Amino acid sequence: MLPNQHGVFKALAWLQSTLLGLGTLALMLGLWQWGSQKYSPVILPAPDRVAVVLRSLLLERRLWDAISATTLHVLAGFILALAIGGLLGLVAGRQPWVRPALTPIAIALLGTPPIAWLVLTMVWFGLGNANSIFTVAVTVGPMVFAGVVDAVTTVDPSLLDVSQVYQLSNKSRFECLYWPHLVSRLLPVLVVGLGLAWRVSIMSEVLATPTGIGAELNTARANLDTAEVMAWIVITIGLVLDSEILRQLQRQVLPWQQAAGKVG
Amino acid sequence: MAHLLNNIHHYYGSRLILEAIYLKAEPGEIVGLMGPSGCGKTTLLNIMAGLLLPTTGAVHTIPMGLAYVFQEPRLFPWYTVVENIALGLKTQDISRQQRLQQAHQLATTVGLAEAVSLYPSQLSGGMQQRVNLARAFAINPQLLLLDEPFSSLDMGTRQQLQQLVTTWIQQHQSTAILVTHDLAEAVTMADRLLVLSQSPARIVCRWRNQRPVDQRDPAYIYQTLAELQTLPDVAASFNLKSVSLSNQSLKF
Numbered sequence: 001m002l003p004n005q006h007g008v009f010k011a012l013a014w015l016q017s018t019l020l021g022l023g024t025l026a027l028m029l030g031l032w033q034w035g036s037q038k039y040s041p042v043i044l045p046a047p048d049r050v051a052v053v054l055r056s057l058l059l060e061r062r063l064w065d066a067i068s069a070t071t072l073h074v075l076a077g078f079i080l081a082l083a084i085g086g087l088l089g090l091v092a093g094r095q096p097w098v099r100p101a102l103t104p105i106a107i108a109l110l111g112t113p114p115i116a117w118l119v120l121t122m123v124w125f126g127l128g129n130a131n132s133i134f135t136v137a138v139t140v141g142p143m144v145f146a147g148v149v150d151a152v153t154t155v156d157p158s159l160l161d162v163s164q165v166y167q168l169s170n171k172s173r174f175e176c177l178y179w180p181h182l183v184s185r186l187l188p189v190l191v192v193g194l195g196l197a198w199r200v201s202i203m204s205e206v207l208a209t210p211t212g213i214g215a216e217l218n219t220a221r222a223n224l225d226t227a228e229v230m231a232w233i234v235i236t237i238g239l240v241l242d243s244e245i246l247r248q249l250q251r252q253v254l255p256w257q258q259a260a261g262k263v264g
Numbered sequence: 265m266a267h268l269l270n271n272i273h274h275y276y277g278s279r280l281i282l283e284a285i286y287l288k289a290e291p292g293e294i295v296g297l298m299g300p301s302g303c304g305k306t307t308l309l310n311i312m313a314g315l316l317l318p319t320t321g322a323v324h325t326i327p328m329g330l331a332y333v334f335q336e337p338r339l340f341p342w343y344t345v346v347e348n349i350a351l352g353l354k355t356q357d358i359s360r361q362q363r364l365q366q367a368h369q370l371a372t373t374v375g376l377a378e379a380v381s382l383y384p385s386q387l388s389g390g391m392q393q394r395v396n397l398a399r400a401f402a403i404n405p406q407l408l409l410l411d412e413p414f415s416s417l418d419m420g421t422r423q424q425l426q427q428l429v430t431t432w433i434q435q436h437q438s439t440a441i442l443v444t445h446d447l448a449e450a451v452t453m454a455d456r457l458l459v460l461s462q463s464p465a466r467i468v469c470r471w472r473n474q475r476p477v478d479q480r481d482p483a484y485i486y487q488t489l490a491e492l493q494t495l496p497d498v499a500a501s502f503n504l505k506s507v508s509l510s511n512q513s514l515k516f
Contacts, residue, residue: 169355
């Protein structure tokens with residue numbers, strides 16, 4: 001196949017997938033419009049009504065206050081998850097006797113639905129920011145733990161041999177082997193974890209935190225302003241799409257995982 | 265004398281694997297190491313490379329650079345071809361640019377000039393093994409260990425890489441220890457051949473190639489192959505049926 005032909009086929013494939021995606025969105029909008037005509041605006045407001053509310057929200061300060069609050073909850077919880085999950089994962093990965101002690105706890109935490117934690121935190125902390133931060137930390141922490149244990153225990157021993165034979169210094173060994181391996185194993189986990197953190201934080205804000213996007217969603221619901229509820233959902237979708245940006249970043253940071261097609 | 269193994273004994277648990285191994289090698293020499301599967305050839309190489317401590321015995325090395333061409337390429341998946349080749353140069357006091365420049369030249373030497381920016385996952389087995397070789401050449405080692413480096417390659421690629429190694433050893437007057445299952449490969453490349461017995465491995469046969477490397481034509485190689493297989497120790501080591509040469513033909 002000539003290089004030009006390959007480029008044309010690639011462009012056509014991209015066009016096809018884009019058109020399919022846009023077509024699905026258009027279909028969904030059409031269904032939404034049809035539904036809004038069948039039901040009252042309290043149940044299902046029309047897309048244009050939601051668009052008007054969304055446009056007005058984008059000009060209001062409370063949108064940015066809410067996004068800041070949720071971002072703070074997510075970051076605080078995520079950093080806690082990284083610190084605790086990462087440290088424990090490192091210890092468990094390096095010390096085999098620690099792993100059987102911590103793994104059952106991690107499994108139990110991974111299997112606990114975030115909403116169950118929220119019920120507990122409302123008892124422990126009342127209503128406040130701590131609910132969101134704690135729930136994010138306890139949901140994402142076990143994922144980080146498992147990811148770090150996996151990263152530490154799956155360093156390829158044959159590559160360790162290579163670094164020993166070629167007498168790489170500890171610094172070079174870290175740069176050439178441990179760090180790239182750690183990043184390659186952890187980055188996908190962190191990208192998924194961050195997306196989860198957003199959703200968990202917003203969920204806990206709906207029920208137990210007075211600030212953030214979730215709290216705004218709850219207020220709109222209490223006011224039976226379904227158009228505003230849906231506008232906030234659109235904003236949330238737009239924010240969670242940043243995990244797609246992180247996936248793109250992941251492809252840039254880990255290009256060798258994306259490289260395809262053997263030559264020779 | 266680039267390297268010396270002196271009375272090596274090695275156990276795995278209570279099982280004796282290597283028994284009374286003595287090995288010397290000269291600069292510019294390729295020493296072939298053959299033996300049945302599982303007899304301990306790779307263990308011997310790992311001992312020489314410092315990856316394994318022998319149970320008893322002395323490993324005398326002169327720290328003039330050692331490189332190991334493993335049976336599997338063992339390339340770093342996150343590094344491109346040129347970065348993998350330049351790996352061993354990190355211990356040298358040269359800049360990254362110089363490292364990559366030298367690696368580029370070596371990539372050309374091993375026939376990978378067009379593939380320098382590819383990742384290992386994009387390379388065929390033969391190309392990966394070329395990178396493995398180039399990585400070893402990059403540090404200009406005094407001792408080159410090769411553990412069945414060409415066993416999974418097609419004949420054409422194998423011949424090319426064999427030629428690369430023999431030429432490089434001659435040009436740089438390094439020493440190579442070549443583990444191979446292929447007697448023809450051993451006769452083609454090795455100046456001396458050591459044959460190990462079945463476990464516990466002892467050196468049961470020491471053979472010296474009668475011709476220099478550039479005079480080992482196919483006729484000589486096949487004649488020598490046949491002769492080697494008639495040696496009782498070689499036949500016993502590989503459980504070969506008794507073979508005798510009569511009027512230039514083989515009988516089983």
